[in-house]
Amino acid sequence: MKPNKITNRMSFGMWLSFTLLATGIAGLFWVVLETSFRVNYKNENMEVLDRAIWAAMEKYTSPEFEDNLRFIAGSGEYFIQLVSEREQQLLLALDNQGQESQVQAEGIIPDNLFDLLDEGKGFCSYCIEDTVRNMEWAVEAMVVANQEGYRIVLVFSKSLANVSSLIHPLRARAVFALFVVLVIASFLSLMITRRFAGPINRLTEMAKQLAEGNYAVAFPKGGCYEVEQLSETLEMAAKEFNATEALRREFVANISHDMKTPLTVIKMYAEMIQTVSGENKTKREAHLERIITEVEKLNGLISDTMELAKLQSGTWELKMETFDLSHLVRSARLSFAVHQESRELQIDLETEEGLYVYADRKLISRVLENFISNAVKFSGDMKKIRIKTKREYGMIKTTVQDFGAGIEAEKLPYIWERYYKVDPFGTNKSGTGVGLHIVKEILQMHQAQYGVSSEPGKGSCFWFRLKAAKW
Secondary structure: OOHHHHHHHHHHHHHHHHHHHHHHHHHHHHHHHHHHHHHHHHHHHHHHHHHHHHHHHOOOOOOOHHHHHHHHHHHHOOEEEEEEOHHHEEEEEEOOOOOEOOOOOOOOOOOOHHHHHHHOOOEEEEEEEEOOOOEEEEEEEEEEEEEOOEEEEEEEEEEOOHHHHHHHHHHHHHHHHHHHHHHHHHHHHHHHHHHHHHHHHHHHHHHHHHHOOOOOOOOOOOOOHHHHHHHHHHHHHHHHHHHHHHHHHHHHHHHHHHHHHHHHHHHHHHHHHHHOOOOOHHHHHHHHHHHHHHHHHHHHHHHHHHHHHHHHHOOOOOOEEEEEHHHHHHHHHHOOHHHHHHOOOEEEEEEOOOOEEEEEHHHHHHHHHHHHHHHHHOOOOOOEEEEEEEEEOOEEEEEEEEOOOOOOHHHHHHOOOOOOOOOOOOOOOOOOOOHHHHHHHHHHHOOOEEEEEEEOOOEEEEEEEEEEOOO
């Protein structure tokens, strides 16, 4: 979908949403306003009727009672009737000018009036619809006397016709207010669309480039908080993809390089067995031994690479426990005892008891084996290795030192890098160049300190520190 289509659809969607929301709010506001107005208007008229009927009742026994009723009717625009319980006889009927008249609307004096008075203990109020005049009446009735066993009831009524005339201008204002709200909603939807759609449109374009393999793409900033968060997340993803792609290329290049040599050697010796040494047992066995050595080298390279991939991907789950590092160091030393006998190698060990650390036992054992294996390979003519484990400032420090050729100072910063070899064309080619990089990953996972000190002709000393743990 093209950017302008995305923007247009988003603009229309926001406009429609704001319009519907504004219309709904305005409609709800009008319903509440009209309902409350009608209820309050009726309640106010009922209160006025209540005060007027009580004022009239107080002068029922006075000679001026009828004159008072005429005055009240004319001053407050009330319609007044005086009704006897005997056959609901109408004793008096006054219009809102205080003149005698008939009952203004059917239902003002209902057939069940006295039943209502019984329920209200001599008083009742109600509203009736006047379908003839299309209006409503508010009515209150009160028993004012009892003559010869029949109750005399005073009935006050008031027209609510003018409520519609009051609501009509409110409706006109409501329509105008709705128009204003719709204009404002359209303006807000346009502004919000520009704020949201612009950055989202740019993010969409950048995301397409990312999907096409452009991992160096820079995602734009700006817009609301959520859009900025999305931009930052996509930028992090682009960086991760870029790093992964670089790692993949480096991995393919290094693996292809490191595998090419042993494969070439294997092929060469296999051809030699086929053409030269097939009938010569001594040469054939030597050639087969070389093939086996190269296959083992390939197997070690693959194993180290897989282990490194697990460590770097974060899929390796640390199995942390508290253990005595001195016991692990002794065990690692014993695993190299065969070298002591076959190569007349001297491995000295200096350690204390109770050097507890909290770490992954298997991974720390891997670090020790790597350090000791490297020391064995590069022990030199002295054929001596020294391993030390001791407490140091709340830490447990382990060092593995050889007394061989050592490493030049300019090479030391690179020995922890993947596939790096100090002497790739030297006599010792059994390494894969991955071991120290695996050690680096393991120690970083444990947040441990590590390093190496070396001097050409005097050997190298590899070390690492772990926090001491209480047992």
